[in-house]
Every structure is written in structure tokens, then in C-alpha cells.
Amino acid sequence: MRSRLAILWTLVVLAVGVHQVLFWRSARLDTDVLALLPEDEQAPEVDAATRRLTDGAGRELVMLVGAPDWASAQRAADVVTAELSRDTALLAPSVVDASALEKAVEFYRPYRDRLLTPAQRDWLSRASADELGGTALMKLYQPAGPRLTDWDADPLGLWPDWWAARAAESQARPHDGRLWLSGEGREWVLLTWHSQVSAFALGADARITSAVERARAAVTAAVPGGRMVAAGVPLYAEAAAAQASQEMSTIGLGSLLAVLLLVWLTFRSLRPIALVGVSLVLGCAVALSVTALLFERVHLLTLVFGSSLVGVAEDYGFHYFAARQGKPPEERGPLMRGLLPGMALALLTSVVAYLALGMAPFPGLRQMAVFSAAGLLGAFLTVVCWFPRLDTGALPVTAFATRVSASLLRWPRFSSTKRWWLAAAVLAVAVAGGLWRLQSRDDVRQLQGAPANLIADQRELGRLLGLPSPAQFFLVGGESEEQVLAREVELKARLEPLVADKVFTGYRAMSDWLPTAAQQLADAELSARAEARAVAAVAAATGEAPARARFATDVLTPARFLSSPAAQAIRQQWLGQLGTKHYSVVMLRGLNDPSVLPRLADAARGLEGVRWVDKTQEISRLLERYRRLMGGLLGLGYLAVLLTLVARFRREAWRAWVPSVLGTLITLAVFGWTGEPLQLFSVLGLVLLLGMGVDYGIFMLEHPGEGSAWLAVALAGVSTLLSFGLLGLSATPALRSFGLTMLVGEVVIWLLTPCFRLPPGKDVVS
Amino acid sequence: MKRLVLLVGMLLGMTAGASDLVAGVRARLEDAPLLRGEFEQKKTVAGFKKPLVSRGGFVLSREKGVLWDTRVPFASTLTLTRTSLSAEQGAGGAAYHLDASREPALAAMNALLFALLSGDVATLSTRFRVEGELVGADGWKLALTPTDAGLARVFRSIRLEGDRFVRSVRLEETRGDSSVIQFDKLAKAPPLSDTEAKRLAK
16 A cells, blocks of 8 residues: 555656656746736626736837937937847837828828817817808918828818827827937937847846846936936846746745755754655645646746745654654654654645635635645655655664754743733733734735836836826726717716816827717718818809818728727727627826826716726725635634644643644734734735644644654744745745744744643643 | 049049038028018919919018918918917908927928028938039029928928028928919018017017
8 A cells, every 4th residue: 555655656756757847848937917916707808908908018118218408319219229239139129110100191081071179179160151261271371381181181271180189199209200208307219129039938137127227327328417217028027037036046945955954953864854855846846737737827926935835845754754763764654654643634734724825816826825735745745655665774863853852841831820821911911012003004016026126117107108007997888889989988078177187197098099980970061061161261262163072971980990000009998899798998198196096986987888997906905805804714714723623632722722823913913013014915824824833733732742743843843934034035025924924923833832732741642 | 543533532522512502502691680571472282273372471580480471362470489380360260379399290390491481501401302503603592302201291392592592492292282482572670570579479
């Protein structure tokens, strides 16, 4: 039976090995923070909108190069272009197609008569015949000006204004063959480049980032007052990859070295080091393979979090060797059988705790849960199946092990004395005070560990370019395409006063580029009437017989518009049909002040089919909801663990349970006193703490009075502490808060568990 | 060897010729801070059999801008500064105003009209290929072809003729229309009147 299990496990390990080779050959690692965020089950159209708005920008690099005057700004732009052109395999300039505008003009030309700005619509419907005629004559006799059509196709010169309104949706203007904008005391050239390498293949060597930094330095050196602002997904991806690989090596190697050092100190033999090392490597390999098989892509943060697994998965090896020390090799089998119930129970509580993390609908969290649970199981099976077989030699007790084991006897033990109760009372007051001061914060930025300079550049770029926000927008739905466009018009009427009030700069909507069919017909009629009067006035004044040009008789449909080059700028905002309904997105520009968001939410109130989407707020609410839910589950979890413990240890169960409860409460109190806010990820840390903290109590109760159990608990505690302590150094706030929770909680539980050990000579399990 | 020297000489001569032209035109033109006079514009527009003729007066102030007042066939005014363009028709209340500070296309158009009326060859040669010749003792002719894509969308070519002043401008638009403007009674005085200064200050 045993040998069959060992062979079976060997086969699994071989399969994992093959999978690992395949995996690393084409590693598909995810660096996108959005991939960690939950899906919205109630409104898939919101997700579709978010995805559409963030897709396509995956390889884009947007840069503004500025200087105090236009000539030096152009010089600075040339410096950047020269610098970025050095490695053509890495970056390429995104060609701004100059003929795109011409193509768009040609596409719209037959429909010019129904493309009116709101101001023109207003003017045409109330202008007198004299005013119309006068305007037409004036424009006709003017020295040449910018025209897009022949005179007879636009006798009132209306079209350039309509184009100017479309152009106002972007701050950048063509100027001397470049894209120019002016702002914040500088003249700027807009440059767009794209990465030739997929974001998933970007490594920790940060080649794009260093190319951009070289260009930035060159601009500062070559042009006085020169400045460059850069943003783009490739930069974030590289920063995330560099950060993750650095953190993985700190956490993973740091805890691995610590574990091996502890094993060496305790056992003074190479065999335990090799075997514990094997159990850890296999645990991590199994974890990665299972995650890669269950999920489409492995997220970098999963690996960062996963490196803390090293400090947890070593427990089983420690327990085995601590018990094995000083025993003859023949006793290995029975020894393992004796350890098995405690180890299995400990594994169960830990795996359940990890999987409980996966209950929250965050894909990233689910990955971390699966990764850790699979890793623990892998390490456990390696210890159980292989260790008794491979560990054949003698293992004498070392002086270090004896000293650690003996320290248990000197460890204070809780008893019902005045001094202990006084200490308990002081602790209770301190904990109550800390809990009273505890604050919570649910903020999506916890998931974002991007360097501050990248975020600052992104903000500056957004401000200068007036880019629409991808996190706050209106989602407009309707039974038909026409209804969606009509509802957009209603929404825009509500937004106009806010734009006039400078609450935000402006909006970008499909209906500005493609009026509703009804509007097209009405505007065509309006312009036909007004222009007929204008042409008649010109005919009377010049004594000639000019005629107004003819326009298309059909209506411009969404399908035709979307397949034309004119739709390039707006296409991504049209979601089309999802389920039975049609959807579009109305985006907002110049939205820099979060305090105005409620006014925007109010603007959509009562409009049928219009939904205000604030992704940032939605995620924060979700984080809050799950913080509360997981908090409640934590309470239930403690109850369930207590019942499980009572089933095995009867009246002494509290001895394993109380240290974890105290660990949780004291951690919360420490957070309260230090001002560290409580958030979903610290609560998740507490859930994991429950699963692992109880383990120590279980081992102590399973093997009372045995110095070897204490030895194992002491070693395991130190390595676990170290792993999570190192996770507390992560630049990702969520992981840091998780690590800190585990660190404080583990220290407390580790120190308290031996205080609640059984009095000498007592035994609960027969 | 001799031929090579000749070739190099020709090359040098050619470049000298191009900058000679610019320098020559600049030397012949009077550098006046203010210019006023009469104009006659003949505009050929698709859909009209005869050219559209208009007459009036203009003032160009190098510092402030241009006033273009049409008197015939109807009264209208055009005011052009470095930052805006506004037009008004006496009767009927037709008027419009464009702000150039946000629209470089309009700003570029304003700068171009300034340069054309004042014969600013240096500015023109940054946006056009300049060809031409000096005529007689004090005359000159220039042919301008846009090198800038934005301008090429509007103009096919521009021809200028003059002596101490610019005497005529011929604009060929890319879409086929064309205008010929002749100037007359050009003078450097009197300075801007109060009303004119007020119009340009708006």
C-alpha cells in the first residue's frame, strides 16, 4: 500500500516535471492589475465596456515632449525620436495616418447637409433671410479661407465648424507636421510609439523603460527647460515584472535559506536538508502546475504571494524529522503512522483556510488560494510518501535540538493565578482600546503597486491631453441602435449644463459622429431650407443662377458608419449588441476631481437605459462587501474549528483554540494602535492565520510533553514568520497588508501556544 | 578637373541665386510698420460664370493686424489679428468670430495673410518653395508652392508681384477656385485712426 502510494506520487511528480518544462518554455504571465479584479455578474455589459476601453492600448506608449517654446519642443521631440529609434526590434513609431482625415471627409461628404452642431441648428432655425443671405455673400467674397467643399455644397460655410467641434474632443492639433498642444507653461509634441513585443513577454530586464529613461535624460540634457512625460501599458508591465521578480527572489530565496539554515542547525545532517528542500521544490512545482492548468494565465502577484509558501510547506518535513531525531531507522514506518493524524488535520485546516480566500470573486485571489493549497498538498504528499523510504540513515539528537526542546519546560504556562489574571486584564484593556481605534479602508489602489513616478506621469498626461477616464463613464443601452443614439442625446442635454459649469471639460459620444436617423432627416430639411434662402440671396446679389449641390437621400446607418474610416476615433465606444440589447459608452474628458462624481451620477438619474458607471467606486464597494462577509465567515470559521477541536481533544480543545483567537484580536488591536487600516486583505490574512495558527496547538496537544513536537512548532513558526514578514516588504499594498497581518498574528500565536500547553503528565489522545 | 570646378561653381551659384532672390526682394521692398491702400479682388468660384469682383480699402499694421473693408458690391468688414478673425456685414446683421488661439490652422492662415500682404519672404519660405526673379530696376515676381501638408490642402500655388510694395497676389486653391487681388494707392501713412485701432484691439 505504502509503496504503491510512493510510486503513484513519483508518477505525478514526473508529470509535473514535464509540465514545468513546457510551462517555462512559453511562460504566459499576467501583469495586468485588472486581471485581479472581479467580474460583475449582474451587469456583463459593464465588463464588456471596461474591457473594450482598456483593450487595444496594450502595446501603446504615449509621450508628450515639451519645452518653453515651440522650436525647442520640436527639437526635443527629434531627440526622443532619435533615442527611441535605436532598437527597431523593440519599439516602432505608431504612424499617424495623414490620409485618415481626408478619407473621413470624403466619407461624410454626401451627408454634409445633416451634420450640424447644436449652435448651428439653433442659428439656422431662427436666422432671418437677410442674415442667411448676408452670411453667404460675406463668405463668398472673402479672400480664400479654409474650405472643405465647393461653395455650392456648403454655401453658408457650416462644415468647418462641425469638424472643429469634433476636433475639440482632443487637445492635440496638427502643427508643422506634428501633433501639437500647449499647456502648463510649455509647448508639447505628442508622440505615440508601440512595443514590438507582447506585454506578456516583457521581462524583468525593463528594456522599454530604460529606452524611455534614456530619451528622457537626453531631452533634459539637450533642451533647456525640456521635459518628457510618458505612459503606457508596456511601462507598467515592465515595472510589475521587475518588481515581482525582485520580490519573488527576496521572499522565496530568503525563506528557503532560513529554512535550510534551521534544518542544518537542528539536525546537522545533509539528508534532512536535501529532503526538506525536495519537499519544498515539489510543493512549489505542483502549485504552479495546478494553477497553470486551472487558469488561462498565471498572474505575477500569484507567484509573489506563492513564494511565501516556502515558509509554510516546510512544516511537514520539520515535524517528521523532529520526531525522527534520535530514533533508530527501523521505527520510521510506525513513526509516520503516529504523526499522520496530526499532520493531516493541520493540512486540512490550512487548505480549508486557503480555499476560503478563494470565496471572494477576485480571480487573482482564487489563483493565490489554489496555488497555496496545491503547494501544501504537494509538500505533504512528498513527506508522507517519500520521506520514510529515502530517510534510511541514523539521525542523532543534536545539542541545539536538545536545547530548543528543553526550552519548553521553562516556557511560562498559563495557570489560574492572580498574576496571570492581572496580565489578562491588562491585555484585555489594551486590545479593547486598539479595537476601538481600528479603522477600515476599502480602496482599489491596494491592488496597485506601480511606482509613484509612473502614476504621476500618467496623471500629468491625462491632464494635458484631456484624455477620457476609462474608469468613469455612462453606459447607454436600448432596444435598437436608434434608441441608444436617442438616449445618448437625452443624456448629453443633461451633461451640457455641467460642461458649461466647468465640472468637466466635455464628453465623447457616438451620437456626435452619427446623429440619430430622426435628427439626420430633421437637420437635412433644416439646412436645405436655410441654404436655399442663402443661395437665392446670392443669386439676386450677383445676377447669376448658382444652385445648391445635391446630397445623399438615404440615412447614414451605424453599420455603414462603423465600417468607414470616419469611425476610427469613436468605434471603441460602440459596444453593439450584447444579449438582446444594444449598448454604447459616453466618455467624459477632463474629469480630475473625484468630488464632482456624485453630480455626474445625479445627471443620469431618471433617464431610461442610461447607467452611470464608476468602476473605482464599484470595486471599493465590492472590497468593503467582501471585507464584511469574510469578517463574518472568520467568526464562523473560529466556531467550526472549535467544534472540530472539541471532537478530537474534548475539554482541552480550548488550549489549541485560544492562542489563535488571541492572535487575531491582538493583531487587530495592533492595527488599531498603529493606525494601519483594516481592509479585505488583512481580513483574508486573519482567515489564513486561523488555519495555520491552530496547527501549532494541534501538534502540542497531539504530542504533549514531547520536546520534539515543540521543536517542530518552534522551527515551523520561525520560518513561517520569516516568509510572511518578507511578504510584508512587498510594494503591492494588498500583499503588504496580508504579510503584516500574518507576521503580527503568527508571532503572537507562536509565543502564546506553549503557554496553553497541557500540564505535565496529562494526555488527551489515547 | 576643370569640369568638376565648373560643377561646384554651378552648385554654389544656384544656392547663391536662391538666397540672392530672397535678399533682392527684401532689399527692394520697403520695410513699413503700416501700409494702407485700395484693393480689387476678382474671385473665380465654381458655379459662377463671371468672376466675383469686390473693391474696398485695407490697413495692415505689422503690430496689430489687418482691416479688410469691402465697399462694393456690399459693405462688409473683416478684422484679422494674430489671435482672431471676425467678419461683419453692415446690413442684415450677419457676423461671425473665430478664435485662433486654440486653432493653429486658423493662426497659420492669419500668419500667411500677414506675410503675403507685407511681402515677408523670410516667413513665406518656411512654408513654401520659393521661386522667382527680379524684374527691371525695382520690380520682382515670386511663385510659391506649399511644402506644408496643411497648406497644400488649401492652396495649389500663390503668385506675388511687386516693387517697393506688393502689387498683386494670385491665389490658386486646391479645390479649383482662384482669386486675384490687385493693390492700388499704397501708402505708409496716415497712422491708425482711433476707430481703426479700437477695431484691431478687440
